[in-house]
Amino acid sequence: MADLESLQPFAPGFKPVSRRAQAATWPPTTLVALAGLAVCAGAVAMVAASVPGNEAFGRGLVELLIIATPIAAGLYALQTGASRRLAFALVGVGFAWSLTALAESSDSVVYTVGRLATWLVFPCVVYLLLAFPAGRITSALDRTLFAGVLVVSAVLFYGTAPLVLAYPPHTLWAACTTGCPANAVALVDRPPAVLTKIVYLREWLVMVLWAGLFWSMFRRYRAASPLRRRTIAPVFAAAAVLGVLHISFHATRELGAPANLVVDLSSAWTLAIVGVCAAFLFGLFRRRVLLGRTLAGLGRALRASDSPAAVSDALAAAFGDPSVELLFHDRAAGSWHDAYGRERRWPRPLSPGRAATPMSIGGGPEEVVLVHDVALRDDEELLDGVNGLVMAGWRHERVASDLARATSDLASMRRRVAEAAVVERARIERDLHDGAQQRLVALRLRLAAAEEDIEADPAAAIAGIRELGLEVDRALEELRSLAHGVYPLVLTQLGLVAALRSLRVDRGNTLPVHVTSDGVTRHPPEVEGAVYFTCVEAVQNAMKHAAGATGIWIHLGQSRAELGFEVRDDGPGLPPEALRGQGMQNMHDRIESVGGRLTVESEPGSGTRVIGSVPLE
Numbered sequence: 120m121a122d123l124e125s126l127q128p129f130a131p132g133f134k135p136v137s138r139r140a141q142a143a144t145w146p147p148t149t150l151v152a153l154a155g156l157a158v159c160a161g162a163v164a165m166v167a168a169s170v171p172g173n174e175a176f177g178r179g180l181v182e183l184l185i186i187a188t189p190i191a192a193g194l195y196a197l198q199t200g201a202s203r204r205l206a207f208a209l210v211g212v213g214f215a216w217s218l219t220a221l222a223e224s225s226d227s228v229v230y231t232v233g234r235l236a237t238w239l240v241f242p243c244v245v246y247l248l249l250a251f252p253a254g255r256i257t258s259a260l261d262r263t264l265f266a267g268v269l270v271v272s273a274v275l276f277y278g279t280a281p282l283v284l285a286y287p288p289h290t291l292w293a294a295c296t297t298g299c300p301a302n303a304v305a306l307v308d309r310p311p312a313v314l315t316k317i318v319y320l321r322e323w324l325v326m327v328l329w330a331g332l333f334w335s336m337f338r339r340y341r342a343a344s345p346l347r348r349r350t351i352a353p354v355f356a357a358a359a360v361l362g363v364l365h366i367s368f369h370a371t372r373e374l375g376a377p378a379n380l381v382v383d384l385s386s387a388w389t390l391a392i393v394g395v396c397a398a399f400l401f402g403l404f405r406r407r408v409l410l411g412r413t414l415a416g417l418g419r420a421l422r423a424s425d426s427p428a429a430v431s432d433a434l435a436a437a438f439g440d441p442s443v444e445l446l447f448h449d450r451a452a453g454s455w456h457d458a459y460g461r462e463r464r465w466p467r468p469l470s471p472g473r474a475a476t477p478m479s480i481g482g483g484p485e486e487v488v489l490v491h492d493v494a495l496r497d498d499e500e501l502l503d504g505v506n507g508l509v510m511a512g513w514r515h516e517r518v519a520s521d522l523a524r525a526t527s528d529l530a531s532m533r534r535r536v537a538e539a540a541v542v543e544r545a546r547i548e549r550d551l552h553d554g555a556q557q558r559l560v561a562l563r564l565r566l567a568a569a570e571e572d573i574e575a576d577p578a579a580a581i582a583g584i585r586e587l588g589l590e591v592d593r594a595l596e597e598l599r600s601l602a603h604g605v606y607p608l609v610l611t612q613l614g615l616v617a618a619l620r621s622l623r624v625d626r627g628n629t630l631p632v633h634v635t636s637d638g639v640t641r642h643p644p645e646v647e648g649a650v651y652f653t654c655v656e657a658v659q660n661a662m663k664h665a666a667g668a669t670g671i672w673i674h675l676g677q678s679r680a681e682l683g684f685e686v687r688d689d690g691p692g693l694p695p696e697a698l699r700g701q702g703m704q705n706m707h708d709r710i711e712s713v714g715g716r717l718t719v720e721s722e723p724g725s726g727t728r729v730i731g732s733v734p735l736e
Contacts (some may be wrong), residue, residue, distance in 0.1 A: 148197050150208055155190040158213075159183055161453060162220035167249075169223035169292040181390065182220050188396035189213035189247075199407050205247075209399060212243045213358040222293040224300070230293075231303035238276045238394060241325070242268045247334060248358050250404060252398065253352055264331045271328065275321035282314050283689075290385055321367040329362040344492060345439040346501060350406035357391070357398035364388035365470030375402075400546045413437050414504045421508055430509060431458035434489070437505075440598060442473075444490040444507070478506045486510070488719055562587060607651070613646045614637060619654055619673055630662060636675040640681060646733055649709045650675075650684055652719070656706050657686035657729040665690025665727065681715075683732040693721040706731075 166182045173689045194647030196202065204341045215236070220607060221576045223231030245268045250262045256262050261621060269345070284305050288296050366386040382735030427447060429511045445458045446465050453467040469475060474493040477485035487509060489502075496502075566587065572580035610618035616636045642648075654673055661671050668690035698719060710717040715733035 121523070135735070149193055151190075151197070152194055153211065155187065155194070155210070158217045159187050159190075159500070162186055162217045165220045166223050169225070174294055178223075181393070183395040185219065185389075185396075186213050186217045188393055188400065189216070192396060192400035196403055199403065202252065205250060205252060207246060208250060208254065209396075212247065215239050215243060223307075225235050227300040230300040234286045234293065234302075235277065235304075237278060237655065238272060242272045244358075244361070244392060244395060246330070247399065248332060248395075249335065251354055252347070252402065258335075258339075259330075263336050264328060264335060267324075267328055267331070271321055271324050273316060275324065279317055279321075282310055284308075284310060287593050290382070292388075292389070313338050318634030321374060322373060326369055328367045329366055332363060345404070346409055349409055350402050352402075353405065354395070354398045354402045357395045358370050361388060361391040364391050384723060410501055410504070413501065414508065417505065417508055427458035427460075434505065434509075438491065440492050442492075446488040446490065448486050448488075449469045449563050450486075460724065476502055478510055562591065580730060599729070610647060610651055611644070615651055616675060617673075618647075618651055621657065622658060630668060630671060632658060632671045632673065634673045634675075637677065639675045639677045639682070642735070646682065646713050646735075649713045649715070650731070650733060653706045653709050653729070653731060654684060656702055660693065660702060661688040661690065661727065664693050667691060668726070678734075679735070681732045681734050683730075685728060685730050687726060687728040689726045692723045692725060693719075693727050 125633045129696035160317040163179045170178045189209045190213035193206045193211075193213065196206035196209060216239065218239075219233055220228045222237065224230045225231060242315065246256075246265060249256045249265055255664050256265055280302070281304050283302050284307070285299060285302060286293070288299050293299065312567065330437065335359065336351075340351060340355060343351060364384060365388045367486050368381065368388050371384060373383045417437045420436070421430060423429070427445060430441065431445045435441045442578050445456050447458070448455055448462055448465075455463050466475075469490065472493050473490060474496050476489045476491065476496075478487040478489060481484045489505070489509070569580050569583045569587065572583060587721075607618050607621070609621050616639055619632075620634045622632050658671055659672070665671075665688040668688045671686065671688050674685045698721065704718065707717050710733065712732050713733050715731055717729070719727065719729050721727040
């Protein structure tokens with residue numbers, strides 16, 4: 120698309136660009152198109168200036184079509200993203216065929232080059248037919264056919280050029296009838312007698328090669344996918360007409376048919392070359408339309424329903440292949456299943472005629488495998504489009520499933536947090552009622568008794584008041600202990616490491632707690648609180664279940680991305696019911712509430728490890 124400034128030369132801020140700079144920025148297709156236009160104009164001008172006036176228009180039109188049609192097909196292939204090899208082959212053939220215009224020259228050397236260029240037509244057409252639409256010759260039969268064409272052209276056509284004194288007059292390639300220039304490469308004074316036999320042999324070999332080409336086209340059409348069949352059908356039909364006309368021309372000439380009939384057949388098969396080149400262009404255009412229609416229909420089907428079963432049915436309808444199979448990888452289970460949820464083994468040997476195309480996004484690991492007819496491998500552009508549509512639908516379903524699962528997990532976690540809050544509030548109320556509140560009530564009663572003793576027995580009252588001071592200290596200690604269970608003061612003031620080092624063990628429990636840290640700094644209260652209470656819960660589990668352990672080790676580590684912790688013991692390991700208990704669930708909920716993750720490793724006789732991490736902003 121042209122730059123906007125080039126369309127608005129008087130727009131504000133416009134800066135003129137030199138022609139050389141503009142040419143350097145033009146896309147290659149533009150340069151090829153300009154070169155093609157120049158070649159066509161030059162060839163038509165040479166033909167129009169060299170032939171009689173009554174033949175100039177018709178002869179110039181034929182030359183224009185022979186050169187311009189393959190170039191136009193190649194440019195279209197370049198623009199639409201078809202095989203670049205095929206596109207360049209079409210363009211190259213058009214430029215090569217432009218040399219045939221030199222056959223209208225009166226100069227012997229130039230005329231000879233033009234007449235020799237006409238022998239390029241047959242091998243070029245055969246190559247394009249064998250390579251269409253992938254741009255390469257794949258089968259051994261096709262490579263053998265093309266090698267035979269090259270050998271016949273090189274040995275029996277170009278190899279006999281030095282033995283010919285003059286080329287046949289009045290053809291579509293050369294309009295001269297009398298006084299045609301001599302063959303500039305002739306090396307003999309008169310044609311040898313063996314030349315007639317050589318010409319006879321090569322023309323029959325050409326007919327044999329055409330028969331082989333017919334068989335190749337039939338085989339490829341029968342083995343092609345439905346989409347490819349509709350693409351190559353017009354090309355193969357035009358090629359069949361061209362082959363029949365070419366064979367008829369050689370056969371009638373060898374069988375001594377009237378000269379007018381031979382000339383007419385020669386003209387007809389020459390014009391059929393234009394039809395084949397036009398069929399290439401039509402086939403590429405039709406392929407583009409069919410590809411867009413197929414992908415659009417598949418897209419509509421996927422938008423209607425992105426379930427795997429609907430995707431598989433849509434692919435079967437788009438490919439015309441009811442045996443299409445989609446296999447999906449379940450990463451969590453490490454298994455594969457088909458579109459209907461049935462477990463399938465993959466990889467597995469495929470039956471003859473079947474192929475598998477792995478699908479992924481961005482070159483990542485394969486998540487979906489499409490098992491299809493092997494003929495679809497030739498339609499790489501179609502498979503690429505299907506890959507994008509299928510993976511988009513698969514990812515959409517995965518994201519929706521993950522979102523639903525995350526929503527469910529979040530609701531469950533909220534419910535558990537709410538239940539834990541209720542339990543914690545009940546514990547605090549119970550501890551206040553049974554501990555500090557009872558002690559304060561008793562203290563109030565003893566203060567009343569001491570007030571009465573001051574008048575009756577001052578000495579006993581003073582001793583009682585001193586004991587009340589000890590009771591006040593005990594009440595304060597109970598309140599501090601209760602507050603420590605809610606949110607320790609040392610955690611607020613000194614941080615996570617100091618709070619974990621201040622952990623107290625129950626009376627009579629001598630299991631030591633060792634705390635180490637590596638570069639741990641202060642963090643928001645919700646992060647420090649989650650890590651602290653998770654470690655406390657892990658320590659309490661170890662105190663309860665790690666009978667015979669020699670100690671508990673807590674390690675804190677911090678990187679730029681996360682805060683990590685580990686609590687381990689060398690006891691006998693947690694029993695299975697402890698791994699599924701409410702305390703373990705509370706630890707997971709605390710860490711996941713701040714975006715972290717937690718794993719518990721416990722094996723009989725190897726102790727227990729609680730490992731967690733919290734991401735840092």
